[in-house]
Amino acid sequence: MSISISFYPEINDKLFEKLGVQNGEYHFSYMKNRDVYLNTQYPDENRMRDIVFIEDPGSEWDVDQHNLKIEKEVQINNPRFLFGSNGVAPRSAELGVGVIWSCKAAGVRGAEEIQVIRSDSPAPLNCNVQLNFPKSTLKSEIVLETVVYIKKSGIPEEDEKMLGNESGLLLGTINHTEIILEGSGSEFPVVEVYEPSMPLWWVECLWTDPQEDPFDEEHVKLCINRGHKNYKRLYEGNVIKDPDLFIEIMASALEIIIRKVKESDYWFDIIANYNNLPGSIGEALYYFKSTFNWDFSSPENLSLHIRQYLENNL
Amino acid sequence: MKIIYEPGVSEITWKTLKQHEAEKAFQSWNDEKPSASCSGEYQSIREDLVKIFNDVLENLGLEEQGSWNKQTYKVDMEFGLQLYDYLNSSSDFTLRTASSNDFWRYLSIKVIPDIVYIRSGLKSDYFYRTTRRIWLRKIWWYVHLSWQGDLETTRDTLWNNSTDEIVQLVERSGPNGYRVKLTRELMKMYGSLDDTQKTRSNSMFRSIMKLNTVKVRSIEPELHPKGEEAYARELFEYFQQKQLQSETS
Numbered sequence: 001m002s003i004s005i006s007f008y009p010e011i012n013d014k015l016f017e018k019l020g021v022q023n024g025e026y027h028f029s030y031m032k033n034r035d036v037y038l039n040t041q042y043p044d045e046n047r048m049r050d051i052v053f054i055e056d057p058g059s060e061w062d063v064d065q066h067n068l069k070i071e072k073e074v075q076i077n078n079p080r081f082l083f084g085s086n087g088v089a090p091r092s093a094e095l096g097v098g099v100i101w102s103c104k105a106a107g108v109r110g111a112e113e114i115q116v117i118r119s120d121s122p123a124p125l126n127c128n129v130q131l132n133f134p135k136s137t138l139k140s141e142i143v144l145e146t147v148v149y150i151k152k153s154g155i156p157e158e159d160e161k162m163l164g165n166e167s168g169l170l171l172g173t174i175n176h177t178e179i180i181l182e183g184s185g186s187e188f189p190v191v192e193v194y195e196p197s198m199p200l201w202w203v204e205c206l207w208t209d210p211q212e213d214p215f216d217e218e219h220v221k222l223c224i225n226r227g228h229k230n231y232k233r234l235y236e237g238n239v240i241k242d243p244d245l246f247i248e249i250m251a252s253a254l255e256i257i258i259r260k261v262k263e264s265d266y267w268f269d270i271i272a273n274y275n276n277l278p279g280s281i282g283e284a285l286y287y288f289k290s291t292f293n294w295d296f297s298s299p300e301n302l303s304l305h306i307r308q309y310l311e312n313n314l
Numbered sequence: 315m316k317i318i319y320e321p322g323v324s325e326i327t328w329k330t331l332k333q334h335e336a337e338k339a340f341q342s343w344n345d346e347k348p349s350a351s352c353s354g355e356y357q358s359i360r361e362d363l364v365k366i367f368n369d370v371l372e373n374l375g376l377e378e379q380g381s382w383n384k385q386t387y388k389v390d391m392e393f394g395l396q397l398y399d400y401l402n403s404s405s406d407f408t409l410r411t412a413s414s415n416d417f418w419r420y421l422s423i424k425v426i427p428d429i430v431y432i433r434s435g436l437k438s439d440y441f442y443r444t445t446r447r448i449w450l451r452k453i454w455w456y457v458h459l460s461w462q463g464d465l466e467t468t469r470d471t472l473w474n475n476s477t478d479e480i481v482q483l484v485e486r487s488g489p490n491g492y493r494v495k496l497t498r499e500l501m502k503m504y505g506s507l508d509d510t511q512k513t514r515s516n517s518m519f520r521s522i523m524k525l526n527t528v529k530v531r532s533i534e535p536e537l538h539p540k541g542e543e544a545y546a547r548e549l550f551e552y553f554q555q556k557q558l559q560s561e562t563s
Contacts, residue, residue: 063410064408064410096537098537100537102490102491103491104490105413106410106413106491107409107412107455108409108413108491108494109491110493110494110495111534111537112536112537113537135408136408136409136410137408137409138410139410143490147534147537149533152539166533167538167539167540168534168537168539168545169532170533170534191332212489217332218415218445278490
């Protein structure tokens with residue numbers, strides 16, 4: 001767990017509003033003799049953090065076999081508000097708009113400059129994000145952050161001395177998007193095991209830092225035991241035979257995970273969504289709270305909300 | 315038609331081993347030296363890797379059973395370089411394969427567990443448990459993050475390092491992935507220092523990686539106006555100045 005304190009002003013909600021940032025639609029394509037466009041899906045318009053799914057109507061695009069081109073336009077209606085004592089940089093500085101991409105599952109990240117801004121740049125300012133990833137370099141999901149940073153230091157006026165002015169300094173994020181490339185993004189990690197001497201199911205909590213470790217089977221998992229005599233009551237082939245029993249198991253497993261995290265020092269940061277990494281256990285728990293409105297305040301409320309949700313949605 | 319490289323791996327569908335499967339196999343060894351359990355194309359991969367490993371030991375004048383002392387790093391580096399070269403010679407081996415922990419688990423537990431055992435004994439972290447410490451994964455990524463365009467230049471760059479540099483580079487990645495352009499610059503600069511500069515401060519590389527971890531919170535190296543090379547140089551200059559100051563004071 002880390003706490004970062006900034007010693008210079010960054011783009012806050014108020015400034016963000018004044019800037020009038022307009023994020024355009026994402027366009028995804030790949031090369032197969034010509035540019036082939038893919039569909040973009042926005043599963044939840046209301047989420048604080050954008051999540052985008054890629055859908056291929058032709059069912060041909062494969063992240064292992066094809067490149068991925070990502071295009072998007074970001075418009076800043078009033079860039080001048082970035083400059084001066086009420087902004088984030090001296091008027092004489094030169095700013096950059098860049099995009100930082102990270103693909104945690106493939107273990108790589110990078111960044112590119114997309115636009116330069118000066119205090120006298122004409123408004124509105126259009127920034128075209130364009131990234132091209134070769135085949136077999138991405139996995140699972142990619143996170144894009146559009147950021148503003150100091151490209152060239154300025155000479156601060158008397159009222160600008162407290163502003164950041166170091167070349168390269170990040171001044172804030174104006175867009176953050178998770179693009180889901182494969183799978184559904186956050187499946188509950190269920191694994192089947194064969195352990196004749198063990199119960200029908202159990203939960204393994206293997207994380208060290210829930211704000212950093214991903215919500216995947218390496219760090220947390222529900223084990224369903226094929227070696228148990230009641231396994232066939234639950235599944236027949238790959239089909240759930242007894243959905244009520246399955247919901248009961250899922251609900252209990254989620255309760256265990258949430259209560260275990262709640263016992264840790266990370267809890268308050270997690271539910272405040274402070275320092276939760278994308279795809280982490282912390283982010284998943286925050287999502288349950290903010291999107292499904294699960295009440296974590298007491299064991300009985302938690303138990304009730306989880307079951308209500310699962311019974312209505314599974 | 316795919317080109318089949320020689321020596322190297324031809325067309326293959328890489329096998330994987332989940333953590334719980336790896337754990338089960340590891341426990342079944344009952345604290346004894348493990349043996350391979352693979353067949354088909356993996357048998358020939360095994361033969362190649364065993365030969366490569368034995369050649370590495372022979373070239374370094376080391377015995378399987380003997381004490382390697384300070385040569386452990388040389389084994390990691392040289393076998394890392396050869397493993398990197400060997401796996402990357404297959405057109406089917408991609409960054410996606412290299413980032414799959416379950417791929418490394420299969421290789422460690424099923425294909426060459428005896429080699430991992432020679433290097434580390436029966437430490438579960440090195441075989442499957444702690445992803446960043448799985449030995450084969452760690453030495454492949456060490457070479458990848460240090461790659462200077464070819465095997466010889468990369469070997470020259472890494473020659474005077476120690477196992478601590480491997481740990482610092484591979485395990486101190488930052489939570490969202492490696493900045494490959496930056497790590498290659500850092501390794502190039504570190505590799506160009508002469509031995510006296512390194513020995514004056516034994517933990518210089520560790521300090522640089524720590525400083526970098528703090529610095530990337532406010533500066534993205536690839537957005538540095540003069541590029542990641544300038545960013546890397548600033549990190550080194552900071553420490554060189556600090557050393558000079560402490561020597562003159």
